[in-house]
Amino acid sequence: xxxxxxxxxxxxxxxxxxxxxxxxxxxxxxxxxxxxxxxxxxxxxxxxxxxxxxxxxxxxxxxxxxxxxxxxxxxxxxxxxxxxxxxxxxxxxxxxxxxxxxxxxxxxxxxxxxxxxxxxxxxxxxxxxxxxxxxxxxx
Amino acid sequence: xxxxxxxxxxxxxxxxxxxxxxxxxxxxxxxxxxxxxxxxxxxxxxxxxxxxxxxxxxxxxxxxxxxxxxxxxxxxxxxxxxxxxxxxxxxxxxxxxxxxxxxxxxxxxxxxxxxxxxxxxxxxxxxxxxxxxxxxxxxxxxxxxxxxxxxxxxxxxxxxxxxxxxxxxxxxxxxxxxxxxxxxxxxxxxxxxxxxxxxxxxxxxxxxxxxxxxxxxxxxxxxxxxxxxxxxxxxxxxxxxxxxxxxxxxxxxxxxxxxxxxxxxxxxxxxxxxxxxxxxxxxxxxxxxxxxxxxxxxxxxxxxxxxxxxxxxxxxxxxxxxxxxxxxxxxxxxxxxxxxxxxxxxxxxxxxxxxxxxxxxxxxxxxxxxxxxxxxxxxxxxxxxxxxxxxxxxxxxxxxxxxxxxxxxxxxxxxxxxxxxxxxxxxxxxxxxxxxxxxxxxxxxxxxxxxxxxxxxxxxxxxxxxxxxxxxxxxxxxxxxxxxxxxxxxxxxxxxxxxxxxxxxxxxxxxxxxxxxxxxxxxxxxxxxxxxxxxxxxxxxxxxxxxxxxxxxxxxxxxxxxxxxxxxxxxxxxxxxxxxxxxxxxxxxxxxxxxxxxxxxxxxxxxxxxxxxxxxxxxxxxxxxxxxxxxxxxxxxxxxxxxxxxxxxxxxxxxxxxxxxxxxxxxxxxxxxxxxxxxxxxxxxxxxxxxxxxxxxxxxxxxxxxxxxxxxxxxxxxxxxxxxxxxxxxxxxxxxxxxxxxxxxxxxxxxxxxxxxxxxxxxxxxxx
Numbered sequence: 001x002x003x004x005x006x007x008x009x010x011x012x013x014x015x016x017x018x019x020x021x022x023x024x025x026x027x028x029x030x031x032x033x034x035x036x037x038x039x040x041x042x043x044x045x046x047x048x049x050x051x052x053x054x055x056x057x058x059x060x061x062x063x064x065x066x067x068x069x070x071x072x073x074x075x076x077x078x079x080x081x082x083x084x085x086x087x088x089x090x091x092x093x094x095x096x097x098x099x100x101x102x103x104x105x106x107x108x109x110x111x112x113x114x115x116x117x118x119x120x121x122x123x124x125x126x127x128x129x130x131x132x133x134x135x136x137x138x139x
Numbered sequence: 140x141x142x143x144x145x146x147x148x149x150x151x152x153x154x155x156x157x158x159x160x161x162x163x164x165x166x167x168x169x170x171x172x173x174x175x176x177x178x179x180x181x182x183x184x185x186x187x188x189x190x191x192x193x194x195x196x197x198x199x200x201x202x203x204x205x206x207x208x209x210x211x212x213x214x215x216x217x218x219x220x221x222x223x224x225x226x227x228x229x230x231x232x233x234x235x236x237x238x239x240x241x242x243x244x245x246x247x248x249x250x251x252x253x254x255x256x257x258x259x260x261x262x263x264x265x266x267x268x269x270x271x272x273x274x275x276x277x278x279x280x281x282x283x284x285x286x287x288x289x290x291x292x293x294x295x296x297x298x299x300x301x302x303x304x305x306x307x308x309x310x311x312x313x314x315x316x317x318x319x320x321x322x323x324x325x326x327x328x329x330x331x332x333x334x335x336x337x338x339x340x341x342x343x344x345x346x347x348x349x350x351x352x353x354x355x356x357x358x359x360x361x362x363x364x365x366x367x368x369x370x371x372x373x374x375x376x377x378x379x380x381x382x383x384x385x386x387x388x389x390x391x392x393x394x395x396x397x398x399x400x401x402x403x404x405x406x407x408x409x410x411x412x413x414x415x416x417x418x419x420x421x422x423x424x425x426x427x428x429x430x431x432x433x434x435x436x437x438x439x440x441x442x443x444x445x446x447x448x449x450x451x452x453x454x455x456x457x458x459x460x461x462x463x464x465x466x467x468x469x470x471x472x473x474x475x476x477x478x479x480x481x482x483x484x485x486x487x488x489x490x491x492x493x494x495x496x497x498x499x500x501x502x503x504x505x506x507x508x509x510x511x512x513x514x515x516x517x518x519x520x521x522x523x524x525x526x527x528x529x530x531x532x533x534x535x536x537x538x539x540x541x542x543x544x545x546x547x548x549x550x551x552x553x554x555x556x557x558x559x560x561x562x563x564x565x566x567x568x569x570x571x572x573x574x575x576x577x578x579x580x581x582x583x584x585x586x587x588x589x590x591x592x593x594x595x596x597x598x599x600x601x602x603x604x605x606x607x608x609x610x611x612x613x614x615x616x617x618x619x620x621x622x623x624x625x626x627x628x629x630x631x632x633x634x635x636x637x638x639x640x641x642x643x644x645x646x647x648x649x650x651x652x653x654x655x656x657x658x659x660x661x662x663x664x665x666x667x668x669x670x671x672x673x674x675x676x677x678x679x680x681x682x683x684x685x686x687x688x689x690x691x692x693x694x695x696x697x698x699x700x701x702x703x704x705x706x707x708x709x710x711x712x713x714x715x716x717x718x719x720x721x722x723x724x725x726x727x728x729x730x731x732x733x734x735x736x737x738x739x740x741x742x743x744x745x746x747x748x749x750x751x752x753x754x755x756x757x758x759x760x761x762x763x764x765x766x767x768x769x770x771x772x773x774x775x776x777x778x779x780x781x782x783x784x785x786x787x788x789x790x791x792x793x794x795x796x797x798x799x800x801x802x803x804x805x806x807x808x809x810x811x812x813x814x815x816x817x818x819x820x821x822x823x824x825x826x827x828x829x830x831x832x833x834x835x836x837x838x839x840x841x842x843x844x845x846x847x848x849x850x851x852x853x854x855x856x857x858x859x860x861x862x863x864x865x866x867x868x869x870x871x872x873x874x875x876x877x878x879x880x881x882x883x884x885x886x887x888x889x890x891x892x893x894x895x896x897x898x899x900x901x902x903x904x905x906x907x
Binding site: 112129 | 463
């Protein structure tokens, strides 16, 4: 259901970004980039003391006309950003959460791979498959 | 690549050809030279060949992968049949004859002489493709001087002169290559470069040399080899795709086989083997992997950490990306470490990749690590792989192998909830009291074994402990000490523990076949009892009582006239019976005991069963235990108790044995009670007993159900609720029993007083 899914590293560079190729992908890249500000805003809003309790799911970062952007940040400040189509009204918050959870799990699996160096681009096929499955519905 | 559908024959044939061309035994890429030779042998004009190459994508890729090769072969067939070369034609042309490759006879002969590795051989073989290759074996040998095993493949390829035959020729390519290598070793048994993954890394390049060496060796064998190859393929089951080494068998077979006969067999084999499961690991391979595993991690049950595995596999010189993919495939439980199974799978994948196989997207089934206890409790079942419960991110399962380590190991203690979920299932068992009883008993038994949780149960006051002792000593007819023990355990004062224990025990009982001794069957009927709470008890009681009853009946005398908890009937009735015995015992205790049989059962049971824990019951239970122990023979007591429950449980006592056991296990009190009951006029007790038995039955049922908990994983909640209900009922029943027993106690006390008075009166006389 997602139109674009991105994994941003702690230093705010993308580890993985993928969008449905139907449109100008660059637009999505920009959206993700700008959403990072929102993510930082939400993170800092929690305050340092709440880092532990900070919820991983950030929720809707900002809606645009056509799209809604959701964010999720892990405890290691790796961010997942998901852009969904606004026309997908049926998409509930819970579903978004579950999608992020799946993303997080897959990301963890990638991390577990000793051949993966943290900070590298994610090139795992399993991760790709999982993301594809999440994005397939969009089409 | 366009989707390519091949018939079996085609597939085999192509596979053979592929292995033939796969000089380097990479299983992935065929040497262009060979392929070109092959195509030339197809007697197609060069431009057609070029076109074919283009179409199949080889020019694009720069090499002939397996799929490209197959497509190319198909296109060759298409071209040879005169159809226009189109991408679609590979699939659309039906009944395409196998591509024909012309080879000269000389080739065949030379093959004999030469090592099989030679394209010419292949080509020779191909020539024989169409014409039945009786001499195939030899033809194959042909002239070729393939360095690689290809000759064998070619030989095989030749075999398949006819479509039917072709399959034979196309033994799994990998096995093919392997075979050759293996041949080498067999021929010269030099280290098989490919044979062992061991020499893998470095000798990858040596493979070729090995093969060439092998070729030389083969040339010696020439006649047999072709057939061997051919046969070997047949022989070597798919498992050997990668590293088949059955030189011996191959040789044998070669001689024996005739193309025709072999063909069918081979085909079948090949089909099944090569195509169905190219990922199977042979024993040799497995041994090799295990040895390699040992070099990294001496403990075969341990893990190889990711970093070590990374180093190790990096030596294979595969690209990191592929290694990463292999890791993803093989690290089944996603914990960043490799167990032996995972390691073997990973190693196998590396070997496959090195040999040219494409990595699968999903781990093949034959490579899935066998999770150990995956499903003993859980449904591991089929999917050993399912282990991948990488549930929460960054959480490594405690143990790799068992997918449900927590369930397996921790269930007694770890989350009771999980336990409950896993174990509580049995609760529904109510249906068959006996079963439940049995389960409970088992559960209790096992639970007592584990007893971790039971320990809290053991908190019971000393009474219980006494009872325990008694129980243990008692051993109802059916009761096991364990049961008695467990029952006492079940008494744990701690409700939760009890509940958990119960659940645990239930699961045990459920799972353990002890229940086989059908606990007093009927006891359970009570599920519908209003006092269902007591049902369990009844169950337990019934079980115990049943058993007890039997036993009791057997030795009624054993049971001191326990005033069977004449719950209903005047205690006096019981009392007299019991009184004697009772009086002998501590005045109060015996009375209580007899009366309490049910109580004890219930309380015990409840304590044991109810997570809610009815404090009262506990108290009662405590009382009972006290009484019981005092009572005496725990057996009789137990039997009484059981008997109490018996009245009800009598019906259930059918399963008595188990119930007894369970009862014994659960509450200490119950066991004695049943015994007592038995002694008591069962009739008298009947009415009460009925109630009690019902209660006990309930309890028993509950208890029984608990053991069964593990059974019905999904019924935890229901089980819990049921057990709660039962416990409550048991509570009420016990309360009633309590009051009755109190009454009896009072009566007995009065009697005692009167007797004492009489004694006093008489004493002066004595003085006189």
